[in-house]
Amino acid sequence: MAPITDKDIERCYRLGVAFANGEKTFREATDEAASGGMNKASARDYVRNVKYMRDGFAFKRTISAKAARHYLSNIPSDFGDLGMQAALKALEGHIEYYEKLQSVVLHQQRSILSEFRARPVADGSLRGLTKLMQEFDEDVRRAAESLQAIRTARLAAAERKPTKIVVTLNVFIRNPDVVAEALFRAKGTCEYCKRPAPFARLRDGTPYLEVHHKLPLAEGGEDSVENALALCPNCHREAHFGLLKDRFKE
Numbered sequence: 001m002a003p004i005t006d007k008d009i010e011r012c013y014r015l016g017v018a019f020a021n022g023e024k025t026f027r028e029a030t031d032e033a034a035s036g037g038m039n040k041a042s043a044r045d046y047v048r049n050v051k052y053m054r055d056g057f058a059f060k061r062t063i064s065a066k067a068a069r070h071y072l073s074n075i076p077s078d079f080g081d082l083g084m085q086a087a088l089k090a091l092e093g094h095i096e097y098y099e100k101l102q103s104v105v106l107h108q109q110r111s112i113l114s115e116f117r118a119r120p121v122a123d124g125s126l127r128g129l130t131k132l133m134q135e136f137d138e139d140v141r142r143a144a145e146s147l148q149a150i151r152t153a154r155l156a157a158a159e160r161k162p163t164k165i166v167v168t169l170n171v172f173i174r175n176p177d178v179v180a181e182a183l184f185r186a187k188g189t190c191e192y193c194k195r196p197a198p199f200a201r202l203r204d205g206t207p208y209l210e211v212h213h214k215l216p217l218a219e220g221g222e223d224s225v226e227n228a229l230a231l232c233p234n235c236h237r238e239a240h241f242g243l244l245k246d247r248f249k250e
């Protein structure tokens with residue numbers, strides 16, 4: 001079978017978009033896709049997968065890593081944010097399906113998936129990063145649900161050096177007086193559980209507490225003493241990740 005060229009990938013993507021948008025029938029699109037000499041069956045898969053990705057459907061017939069990258073690079077401009085979310089979901093579903101079926105690990109496709117998942121963070125917002133972290137939590141949950149043998153196989157073959165990305169971030173410059181005042185008010189005792197701070201700071205021997213915003217700054221909360229709570233590390237984690245999350249906002 002003739003190798004699939006970059007030109008083939010580009011043509012299939014473009015025709016796949018036309019098919020997904022109802023501008024061409026599946027037949028028209030695939031005939032044209034194969035006109036450059038591409039194998040017909042592959043042309044059908046490559047065209048159809050554009051629509052499947054837009055719709056978030058875990059496609060079964062695989063495409064090359066190169067094609068996955070080309071498709072994901074272009075989907076945001078053709079189908080917007082929602083299309084992109086759907087495409088990432090479709091690719092993930094495909095990877096899981098294919099790996100199970102063939103007992104292989106699709107490393108390249110997995111790394112492309114992580115890379116494109118990380119991209120929304122480049123929008124320069126704290127929300128973007130928070131979203132990335134939430135997605136990571138989701139990934140952990142799914143990893144925990146995998147059969148252990150499959151997880152072990154993935155681990156054995158996994159890249160040990162983590163992918164590094166550059167994140168542009170808008171951060172809030174907090175008022176140090178608010179932190180100092182909240183700590184002064186707490187007098188070394190957690191303002192939620194009322195237990196003493198668990199240890200003293202090595203730096204200056206003061207009780208270790210963390211200052212938390214009841215209504216987060218990212219949600220429009222004030223950087224004020226009234227919106228601040230001095231918490232022990234346990235209560236602080238619970239305020240962010242536990243049952244107390246909403247209670248603290250009151």
Ligand SMILES: [Zn+2]
Pocket residue numbers: 190191192193194195231232233234235236
């Ligand atoms: Zn506490």
Ligand SMILES: [Zn+2]
Pocket residue numbers: 211212213236239240
């Ligand atoms: Zn906090």
